[in-house]
């Protein structure tokens with residue numbers, strides 16, 4: 001079946017403004033990394049730390065939205081502990097109600113967690129499906145998920161044989177992503193989940209082109 005790009009996607013450009021220095025603090029969508037200095041959020045952070053502490057694979061889906069895909073992955077393989085990170089509160093609450101024991105749904109800005117709270121090499125897989133491209137330069141400069149800084153955080157958080165998996169239907173965004181992962185090792189794209197994400201369904205229904213890639217982190221010495 002032929003696929004075609006959404007014409008709007010051809011106009012996407014990476015943010016024009018250069019990224020600032022990588023610092024410990026992340027100015028995130030939910031108050032940034034300083035949020036977890038507030039007592040009411042410390043319990044959430046502790047729950048995450050407890051969830052990822054026992055040995056065994058830990059995988060992450062960032063921006064799970066409706067969460068059906070993530071739920072199906074967790075149900076399909078109880079030996080893997082999945083953490084879903086999503087900024088939309090109602091989506092998180094809805095998934096948390098249905099989550100099996102090996103799935104933690106967390107309302108959080110993933111950039112903060114990857115920068116500050118994941119022990120080095122702890123993650124076996126990070127899925128980022130259809131990250132918001134942000135069409136206006138202001139939001140793109142501030143909120144774009146896949147940036148040089150974020151990919152550096154991913155490289156630290158992933159195990160040496162861990163995999164970052166990205167999908168998008170915005171071709172120029174994928175070109176930007178390929179540039180960010182240039183020093184990484186291409187890996188097989190993980191098998192399709194039992195249940196597709198909402199955007200995967202939309203793209204399949206509309207016969208829209210989807211770009212996918214998976215990469216293993218570079219050796220620590222070259223990061």
Ligand SMILES: C[S@@+](CC[C@H](N)C(=O)[O-])C[C@H]1O[C@@H](n2cnc3c(N)ncnc32)[C@H](O)[C@@H]1O
Pocket residue numbers: 029062063064065066085086087088108109110111128129130131132133145197198199200
């Ligand atoms: C375009 S939607 C794609 C949703 C889903 N992955 C799919 O394939 O249908 C992007 C999602 O990422 C979430 N998101 C955006 N920035 C985020 C961040 N920094 N941390 C966690 N989630 C984020 C948004 O709330 C939204 O649900």
